[in-house]
Amino acid sequence: MAAHRRPPQASPRRTGFVTATAAAAVALSVQPASADPLPDPNKKGVRAQVDRLYEQATQATEKYNGAKEKADRLRGETKALQDAVARRQGEVNELRDRLGMVAAGQYRSGGLDPALQLFLSEDPDSYLAKASALDRAGERQAAVLQQFLSQQQALRLQREEATRKLGDLDATQRQLGERKAEIQGKLREAQRLLNTLSAKERTRIAQEEDRADRASARVNLGNEASASQRAAAALASAKSRVGMPYVWGASGPASFDCSGLTSWAFRQAGVTIPRTSQAQAAAGTRIDSLGALKPGDLVIMRTDLSHVGFYAGNGQILHSPKPGAQVRYESIARSGMPFMWGVRIG
Template sequence: MASHRKPRTRIMQSAASRTSAVGVTTAALASVTLLSQSASAAPNDDKPSVEEVKAKVDKLYQQAGSQTQKYNAAKEKTAAQRVKADKALDAVAQRTAKVNEARRTLGQYAAAQYRTGGVSGTATLLLADDPQSYFDQQHLMDRMTGSQKEAVTQYQSRQAEAGEKRAEATKQLSSLTSSQKTLASSKTAVQSKLTEARKLLSRLTAEEKARLAEIEAEKRAEAQRKAEARAEQERQRREAEREREPEPEAPDEGAENPDDGADTPEPEAPETPDVPDDPAAGKVEKVLSFAKAQLGKPYVWGASGPNSYDCSGFTQAAWKAAGVSLPRTTFDQVEVGTKVAKSQLKAGDLIFFYDDISHVGIYVGDGQMIHASKPGDDVKYESIDYMPFHSAVRPA
């Protein structure tokens, strides 16, 4: 039987049409590739340079240092506030014990009244939380003995004292809570800055990290050149000071012997002028000895020794070794002692950096200091020109 199905129509393609189709497909693929490449290249165009990353990381470390000082201040305040709160709670407990003691005394009087068949109203008065409310009832007061009246007065006094101490404890606990919140906020701020810095550094390629190390080395080399120039200036200054010192006079051989029997008064020793900016004898040596013994120990924000330090914890510990008590933060340490110009620095002086006074080190001479550097670094020597100078003080 013949098939009645309509035969399929064959689509004839010429060579030209096939070529056109291939051309369209190739163009489409090329367009997709270009778009893909441009899409992937766009973020690279916005990627910061190594120099920009370094500037950003340095700024984050500085901000973390400033937040660390705020954390240290909050930590000290919280510790002090906790002591006050504990004392207030102890005072409440003591006053409450006295109130209970006075109440027991009243109870004894009330029990005696009951055993002897006394007026029940008097017993009620003695056991009341507020005996004063009964004072208007003159007939009850007339029935009370002198000792009973004294017991009531003592109870009232102790109850009032306990109320005052409870109010004070509530106030101190509220302040403690506020200090703890500030402490937690400062801790979060420090961690946030350090985390951001670590993320920036982690995104660098090996080549970029090498370039970053090169930039850092160049910066340190420049700071070291300045330190060497400062060391030469200090050497010349010391020589000039020695030249200005008067030479001791030689004895006159032709002079008469003072021991010829005449009473010659001994000359008075010249007064030693007070030099308020000179460190106390021996203290600087102890400071420097302590500082050098800490070299290589890690920087840890919020730490004050003995195994790790932040910058102000390190300077505080060093001067403590010399018997001098410094405050905990750079903000307070900068106010201690005598202000010193950068050109007049002496070993042991505290040097502060940045406009926000967020870093401090100990000057050791020749343009160098020892300081607890930054997160990921150690206690080490550094040129004082490595960071922007703010001010300097001489603690003793």
């Protein structure tokens, strides 16, 4: 079986970015080989703590992604409602003008119909409680008046709905801010802990991360076919992003979080899937057996479904794993995250 080969080298700008990111948040899934790192007051290893902080940050990132997706949807719905309100207001104004012209004509002819008097009052909505007055108006006037009142009522309902949507949007945007602060706090704490390590230990960790990237370039993926052309196309797009950095909340094309990579890759294949790993877990046909996965299927990881990647073949996952890491291939069995199930799209 042919071995996967390293993709083209990253540009100097991207390499510099990855180096800086790795220095701030190196991958810590590997176990220490010799001396123990500095312990914290709870006597846990620094690297284990940082690993946990990064896991918490990625979990918070998926919640952030969900809130952002909701905010984007609410923003679009609110704009559509506001546009509809503006159109309906124009229609109401036009009906008001028509009724005003009728009233003016009646006034010039020597009188004003009682129904139009109601319309021209300070509270035209009170007309709804006095609908019997329509009997005193001509058939045409009655139809226009009824249309006006119906449009007024519909306008009021649309305005109320738009107000509710704006309230939901404000609450969601506050949630976005809270998630962002949570993620940044986890990453700052991880960096603080990393700074307690010696320069030699930090260098060794960075070298281990580099070895993981080089191992990714030599991985053997086998030659199993994908379940569909779209899955194959999505996987091919994801493969083209190997070496790109993990950035929380990013969805390409130059940086990704885990669900950002999978949703971006499927978009390149002409398929829209949800943004978050939890939503992607229910986006297609569930595959419970790891052995039944085909290349291009989604791989759902962790008990809270907070991680996702592509099944790449031969027991490998192609994913954007965590802060400080790059998009790469890794053994599912050695990823340190429990496999939950697969999802076949299309």
